[in-house]
Amino acid sequence: MFPKPIEKSSRNVQIGYQALLPVALIFWLLPLIAVALFSIKPAADFTTGDYWNLPSVFGGFENYGKVFFDSDMPRYLLNSILITVPTAIGAVALSCMAGFALGIYQFKANLWLFFLFVAGNFVPFQILMVPVRDLTLDLGLYNTKTGLVLFHIAFQTGFCTLFMRNFIKGLPFPLIEAARVEGVAEWKIFVYVVLPLMKPAIAALLVLIFTFIWNDYFWAVVLTQGAESQPVTAGITSFNAQYRAAYHLMSAGAVVAALPPVAMFFMMQKHFIAGLTLGAVK
Amino acid sequence: MTTPALPQTEYEPPRRSWYKRNEIAITPWLFLLPAILFFMVYVIIPIFQSFTVSTVAWDGLGEKEFVGLDNYRELLDDPAFWTSLRNNLIWLLLYLLAIPAGLFIALFLNQTVTGIRIYKSLFFFPFVISQVVVGLVFSWFYDPTFGLLNAILGFVGLGPINVLGDPTYVTYGIIAAGLWPQTAYCMILYLTGLNAVDPEQVEAARLDGAKGWKMLWYVIVPQLKPATFIAFVVTIVGALRSFDLISIMTNGGPFGESRVLSFYMFEVALSEYGFRMGYGAAIAVVLFLIMLCFIAYFLYSMYKEEKGH
Numbered sequence: 001m002f003p004k005p006i007e008k009s010s011r012n013v014q015i016g017y018q019a020l021l022p023v024a025l026i027f028w029l030l031p032l033i034a035v036a037l038f039s040i041k042p043a044a045d046f047t048t049g050d051y052w053n054l055p056s057v058f059g060g061f062e063n064y065g066k067v068f069f070d071s072d073m074p075r076y077l078l079n080s081i082l083i084t085v086p087t088a089i090g091a092v093a094l095s096c097m098a099g100f101a102l103g104i105y106q107f108k109a110n111l112w113l114f115f116l117f118v119a120g121n122f123v124p125f126q127i128l129m130v131p132v133r134d135l136t137l138d139l140g141l142y143n144t145k146t147g148l149v150l151f152h153i154a155f156q157t158g159f160c161t162l163f164m165r166n167f168i169k170g171l172p173f174p175l176i177e178a179a180r181v182e183g184v185a186e187w188k189i190f191v192y193v194v195l196p197l198m199k200p201a202i203a204a205l206l207v208l209i210f211t212f213i214w215n216d217y218f219w220a221v222v223l224t225q226g227a228e229s230q231p232v233t234a235g236i237t238s239f240n241a242q243y244r245a246a247y248h249l250m251s252a253g254a255v256v257a258a259l260p261p262v263a264m265f266f267m268m269q270k271h272f273i274a275g276l277t278l279g280a281v282k
Numbered sequence: 283m284t285t286p287a288l289p290q291t292e293y294e295p296p297r298r299s300w301y302k303r304n305e306i307a308i309t310p311w312l313f314l315l316p317a318i319l320f321f322m323v324y325v326i327i328p329i330f331q332s333f334t335v336s337t338v339a340w341d342g343l344g345e346k347e348f349v350g351l352d353n354y355r356e357l358l359d360d361p362a363f364w365t366s367l368r369n370n371l372i373w374l375l376l377y378l379l380a381i382p383a384g385l386f387i388a389l390f391l392n393q394t395v396t397g398i399r400i401y402k403s404l405f406f407f408p409f410v411i412s413q414v415v416v417g418l419v420f421s422w423f424y425d426p427t428f429g430l431l432n433a434i435l436g437f438v439g440l441g442p443i444n445v446l447g448d449p450t451y452v453t454y455g456i457i458a459a460g461l462w463p464q465t466a467y468c469m470i471l472y473l474t475g476l477n478a479v480d481p482e483q484v485e486a487a488r489l490d491g492a493k494g495w496k497m498l499w500y501v502i503v504p505q506l507k508p509a510t511f512i513a514f515v516v517t518i519v520g521a522l523r524s525f526d527l528i529s530i531m532t533n534g535g536p537f538g539e540s541r542v543l544s545f546y547m548f549e550v551a552l553s554e555y556g557f558r559m560g561y562g563a564a565i566a567v568v569l570f571l572i573m574l575c576f577i578a579y580f581l582y583s584m585y586k587e588e589k590g591h
Contacts, residue, residue: 002389002392002476002479002484002497002498002501002502003389003392003393004493005393005394006393006394006395007394007395014395017393017395018395021395021397021398021401024390025401025404025405028405028408029404029407029408030423030430031419031420031422031423031430031462032407032408032411032419034419034422034423034430035418035419035422038422049428051428051433052430052433094316094317094320095317097313097314097316097317098313098314098316098317098318100313101309101310101311101313101314102310102314104310105306105309105310107307107310110310111585111588113314113318115581115584115585116321116326117317117321118580118581118584119577119581120321120325120326122515122519122573122576122577122580123325123329123570123573123577124522124523124544124566124569124570124573125523125525125544126543126544126547126548126562126565126566126569126570127328127329127332127566127567127569127570128324128325128328128329128332129332129547129548129551129552129562129566130328130331130332130335130342130551130559130562130563130566131327131328131331131332131335132324132328133342133552134342135323135324135328150320150324151324153320154320154321154323154324154325155324155325157317157320157321158321158325161317185305186305186306186309187309190313211410214412215411215412215413215414216412217412217413217414217525217526217529217530218525218526218548221529221548222548222552233412233414233526236414236415236418237414237530240418247422247428250418251422254415254418254419257412257414257415258411258412258415261410261411261412262407262410262411264410265403265406265410266403269403273470273474276467276470276471277470277471277474277509277512
C-alpha cells in the first residue's frame with residue numbers, strides 16, 4: 001500500500017516506471033553482467049585489448065570447457081557439495097531437536113540456553129579460529145572435509161536453533177497438550193505431531209544453510225588446504241593463480257562457482273526468503 | 283525439578299519407571315544434548331580458550347610460554363592494529379548505509395506490475411553469490427586498465443583511478459563492494475516487512491493529508507521496526523565479519539591500509555608474519571569485545587520482546 005500503487009497514477013507515470021525497472025536492474029547488476037560477458041569472450045579479444053565490445057566469436061564453450069575439463073574445478077565443486085550437504089542435514093537435525101526442547105518445554109535454563117545459542121551465532125569467527133584449528137588438528141581432521149563439516153554443523157546450530165525455536169513457539173500448543181492427554185510419549189509427540197508441522201521451517205533452513213556453507217571462505221582457508229578437500233570458494237583462488245590474467249577463464253570459473261547457490265535460490269525462493277527474515281517478519 | 287508432583291493415587295500403576303515419572307523434565311535435556319555438545323565444543327569453549335591463548339606466546343606447534351598481558355601491551359604500540367581498528371569503525375558506519383539503501387530499493391519495487399517478482403529476485407541476486415565471487419567481480423570492475431568503472435569514468439572525461447591500489451580509496455572501494463550484497467539483503471527484509479504494513483493505517487493517514495516523506499517517516503517506518511531490527515543486526519554482524527572481500531580484493535594492501543581486525547588477526551596467526559597464535563588471539567579478543575557490546579544489545583532487545591509476550 002506504500003508507496004501509492006502505480007496503477008492509480010497517470011498512464012505516463014506507469015509507462016515511465018515500467019521503463020525505469022529494466023534500466024535500474026541493468027545498472028544494479030552491471031558488475032555481474034560484465035563478468036558474464038567476459039566469460040563468453042574468446043581469448044583473442046583480450047589480447048587485442050578489446051574488453052567491452054560484444055564477443056567477436058562465441059567463446060563460451062571453449063572457456064567453460066577448460067574450466068570443467070582442464071582444471072581442478074570439478075574436484076572443488078564436488079568437495080563443496082560433500083561439505084555443504086552433510087552440514088545442512090546435520091545442523092537442521094540438531095536444531096530440530098534443540099528447537100523442540102526450547103520451544104515446547106518450560107524449565108529454568110530454557111531462556112538462558114536459547115540466548116547462548118543466539119549469542120554464539122553472532123561471535124566473530126576469529127575468536128574461534130585458533131582453538132578450533134587446534135582441536136581439528138588434534139582430532140586428526142585437519143585438511144579433511146569431515147573436520148570442516150563438524151565445525152560448520154556446530155556453528156550453524158546456533159542460527160538454526162534460533163529459527164526452529166521461534167517457529168515451534170508459533171505452533172498451536174493445544175495440539176501437544178491433546179497428545180499428552182492421550183498418553184503419547186514425548187518423543188513420539190516430536191516425531192508424529194511436531195515434526196510434520198515443521199516441514200516449511202526445515203525446507204527454509206536447508207536452503208539457507210546450503211547457501212551459507214557453499215559461500216564460506218574463511219573456514220575453508222583455516223581448516224583445509226589443497227585440492228583434495230578445499231571447497232570451490234577457496235579453490236577459485238588457486239584456479240585464478242593457475243590462469244593468471246586469463247580473464248575469460250577466471251570469469252568462467254567465477255560464474256561456475258557462483259551458480260549452485262543461485263540455482264538453489266531460484267528454485268526455492270519462497271523458503272529462502274522465509275529463512276532469511278528469520279520467520280520474524282511475516 | 284520444577285515438574286509439579288502428581289498426587290499419588292491408588293490407581294497409579296506402581297511399576298512406572300523413573301524415566302516415565304520424570305519424562306517431562308528429562309525429555310528436553312535429551313533433545314538438547316547433541317546440540318549443546320556440538321555448540322560447547324566448537325563455539326563456547328573455544329571463546330574462553332582464545333582468552334587463554336591471548337596471554338601466551340605460541341607458534342601453534344611448540345611450547346606455550348606465558349607472557350601475561352604482553353600481547354595486549356604490544357597491540358597498543360602496533361600501528362597496523364590501529365589502522366585495522368580505524369577501518370573497522372569506517373566499515374561499521376558505512377555498512378549501515380545498506381539499511382536506508384535497502385529500504386529505498388524496496389519502496390521502489392513495492393508495486394504490482396507484471397514481472398515484478400522476477401525483478402525482485404534479480405535485485406536480490408548479489409546476496410546469493412559468495413563474497414569471494416563478489417570480491418573478484420569488483421576487483422575487475424575497479425581494474426585500472428580494463429575495469430568497467432574506469433571505462434565509464436573515461437567516457438565522461440575523468441582520469442583513471444586505481445581504487446584498490448590507492449591507500450585513501452581502498453577501504454571505501456571494498457566497503458562499496460560489500461554494500462552491494464548487504465543492500466540486497468536489507469531490501470528483501472523490507473520487502474517482506476512492507477507486505478505486513480497495515481493498509482488501513484496508510485489509508486487513514488492519507489485522508490489526514492500525509493504523503494511522501496512524512497507518510498514514510500511517521501507511518502511506514504514505525505511499522506517496519508521488526509524488519510529494521512533484523513537489518514541492523516545482520517548489517518553489524520556483516521560489517522565486523524568482513525574478511526573474504528579484503529582477502530580476495532587486496533590481501534590487506536596497499537601498505538596494509540585496507541586491513542580490518544578480522545583480517546589482521548588471520549594475517550598474524552596464519553600467514554607471512556609467522557604463526558603468532560597468542561598475538562592473533564589478543565586481536566581476536568578485542569574484536570570479540572567490540573561485538574559483545576552489540577550482542578548484549580541484541581539479546582537485551584530480544585529479552586524485552588520475550589517478556590512482552
